Every structure is written in C-alpha cells, then in structure tokens.
Amino acid sequence: MEKISIPTNTMRIISTSSKGDQSKWHVGEKWVKQNARGYEGKAEVLASLILACSTLSEQEYVTYKPCEILLPTGETVNGCYSQDFRGELQEVTLERLFEANFTSTDSILNNKALSSQEKFEQIMHHVEIVTGLDARAVISRMLAFDALILNEDRHTNNILFLYNPVTQSWQIAPIFDNGLSLLSDEKDYPPGKPLTILKRKVKAKPFNSSFTRQLALYTGPAFINKTKLLHQLEMHSNEFGRAKQVLLSQMNDPIFDHLFFEGSDHID
Template identity: 75%
Template sequence: MERITIPPEAVRMISTSSKGDQSKWRVGNKWIKQNSRGYEGQAEVLASLILSCSILNEQDYVTYKPCEILLPDGEISVGCYSYDFRGKLQEVTLERLFEANFTSTDLILNNKALSTAEKFEQLMQKVQLFTGLDVREEVTRLLAFDALILNEDRHTNNILFLFNPIEKSWRLAPIFDNGLSLLSDEKDFPPGKPLTILKRKVKAKPFNSSFSKQLSLYTGPAFIDKIMLLQLLESRDLGFGRAKEVLLSQLNDPSLAHLFFEGSVFND
C-alpha cells in the first residue's frame, strides 16, 4: 500500500458529513482522507472500482486509492486518496446553488405533502433554472448507485456542480465522496453482527430515507457490468474486508438486478 507523508506545513481540513468530522489534507494535487469511523477508505476504493466496471467515463467519477498516512507527529494512519478534479473550475454544492439563488432545498425536501418523485422533480426544475442543466438521468443513476453501495451520506452538499467563470457554464461534477457506504461506519454498524440486520438500519438521502424509493426514480438502462466487477474482485487482493462482503450481498438483491447488464448472473 502506498504511504503518503503529510508535511508539517500541510493544513488539516475538516470534512463534515452527517456522521461527524473527517480529517483530510491536500498535498500537491492529491486529496488524502483519513479513516475516522471505520473503513471509509476501503469503501471509497471499492465504490470507484464498481464505477470502473460501468458505462460511465473516467471523468464521470473520482477514482480513490488506498494509502497509509504518515502524520507530522509520526503516527501512521490509513485512508485513501484521490486527485483534484476541479482544476480552475469553481465548485458549488447543490445546497449552495440554492442558497446563491436565495432559497433552500429544505423547502422542498422537508415538505411532507410531496412524494419522493415530486421532491426530486421540483429540485431538478430549480437546478435547470439556475444552471441550464438537465441532470435528471445522471442524478437518478447516482441514487441507484447509492442504493447498491448503501451510501448513507448523499446529502445536498455531496451533489456537486462545477462552474466555469470564464465561459459562464455549468456541469455536474464527477461522483465523489462515497466513504460512508458498505457499512463502513463500524461505530453504528459493529463488526460481527449479521449483515441482514445491519443493512436494515441504513438510511438513504436526500429525497427519502428509503433506498428502494430513491431507486425507483431511476428508469434508465443497466449501467454496471457485473461479470467484470466480479472478475476484478476475484483477481485483486485489495483487502476490502467487510466492504466486499456487503457488496456481494447487495449483488444478490433482486431489487437491484436492473442495474446490471443483461446476462450478468451472480450465484452464491
């Protein structure tokens, strides 16, 4: 495993999730994230491996790699790293996009009179009004991917847009920040307990706490090559631990079968 040394002058940043804080650093053009609640780094790496077996292009998702982290005080920790995908573009989260236009996603997401589909459509209408982008298929595919990996942290600051200040143009950022998935939070999902029990405890975001209801928003084509994915999992010893076990369990879920290419069959 690659070891990355955090220089003394590197500024420790705090990445805030729905579960708390995670330490990260920028060293050169790399972002390094330290595990804080379990095996977030393994989950990140495995999530990007899944997407490498999909119809998405490499620029459509962030690739994460495992690493050891040598801290300035000599402590060795573990986590993952990725390369900065922003370049000179400005990042604007979904939440900040709404705030910049003097509104809030809460007005839609917390409206109990709206169905999941209605919340989604109203949010997407606003996004299209603010940016000119129709990203309905991309976002519903993201939600379907979240259902597969049981991502419990797809809040409105984990859906990102990139703005080009010169061209005054917008685009959806690549899929990133999948660390709180595959039951990586060992504080909330203790090792040793049956997966069937733990999986029932995971809640989705942002349109509904039910993964199945968010999954139903995706009506696009299958986008993951299950056979390729299984072959990669068998051929590479990447030390995924329980993350791999959770994924294999998910691949057996009939409700997710339409996400995989026709003819991709998984057997115990």
C-alpha cells in the same frame, strides 16, 4: 500500499459529514482522507472499482486508492486518496446553489405532502433554471448507485456542480465521497452483527430515507457490467473485507437487477 507523508505546513481540513468530522489534506494534486469511523477508505476504493466496471467514463467518477498516511506527528493512519478533479473550476454544492438563488432545499425536501418523485422533480427543475443543465438522468443514476452501496451520506452538500467562470458554463461534478457506504461506519454497524440486520438500519438521503424509494427514481438502462465486476473483485489485490461481503449481498438482491448487464467486454 502507497504511503503519503503529510508535510508539517499542510493545513488539516475538517470535512464534516452527516456522521461527524473527518480529517483530510490537500497535498499537491491529491486529496488525502483519513479513516474516521471504520473502513471508509476501503469503501471509497471499492465504490470507485464498481464504477470502473460501469458504462460511466473516467471523467464521471473519482477514482480512490488506498494509502497509509504519515502524519507530521509521526503517527501512521489508514485512509485513501484521489486526484483533485476541480482544476480551475469553481465547486458549488446543490445546497449552496439553492441558497444563492432561492432559499434552501429544506422547503422542498421537508415537505411531507410531496412524494420522492415530486421532490426530485422540483429540485432538478430549480437546478435547470440556474445552470441550464438537465441533471435528472445523471443524479438519479447516482442515487441508484448510492442504493446499491448503501451510501448514507448523499446530503445536499455532497451533490456537486462545477462552474467555469471563463465560459460561464456549468457541469455536473463526478461522483465522489462514497466513504460512508458498505457499512464502513463500524461504530454504528459493529463487526460481527448479521448483515441483514445492519443493512436495515441504514438510511438514505436526500429525497427519501428509503433507498428503495430513491432507487425507483432511476429509470435508465443498466450501467454496471456484472461479469467484469465479479472478475475484478476476484482478482483485485486489495482486501476489502466486510465491504466486499456487503456488496455481494446487495448484488444478490433482485431489486438491483436492472442496474446490471452481463458481459465480458474489456475484462483484463
């Protein structure tokens, strides 16, 4: 496993999720994240492995790798790292986009009179007004992926757009920040408890607390090569532990059948 030393002059950034704070550092061109509640690093690595076995291009998701983090204090902790995908582009979260151009997403997302589909459509319509992007297919596919991996942290600050100030154009950021998935939070989902019980406790975001309801927003084609994924899980050098068990359990659930296709292309 790669070891990454955090220089003493590197600022520790506190990343706030729906579960609390997580330490991360920007070291060179890498973002380094420390495990905070369990095995978030393994979840990130496994999530990006799934996407590597999909029809998404490498530019559409962030690849995470496991690492040991050598802190300036001399302590060694576990985590993961990824390359900085932003370049010269400015990052704008969905929430910031709304706050700058409308009010906030709350008036739509907290409206109990609206269905999940209606909330999704209204949010995507507002995004299109500001950015010119029809993000429906890409965002709904991401929500389907979130349902598969039980990502409980896809709040409106974890849906990201990138703005190019030179060309004054927008693009959807790659899928990133999947650490709070696959029951990685061992504080809320203690090891040793049955997966069937723990999985029922996980709540989705942002359009509905039900992963099934958000999964229904995706009506596109299958995008994960099941044959390749199972092969990669068998051959991968990283020990994914419970994260792998959760994924296999999810893959056996018929509600996700439409996300997978069988195939042997590009298995290596």
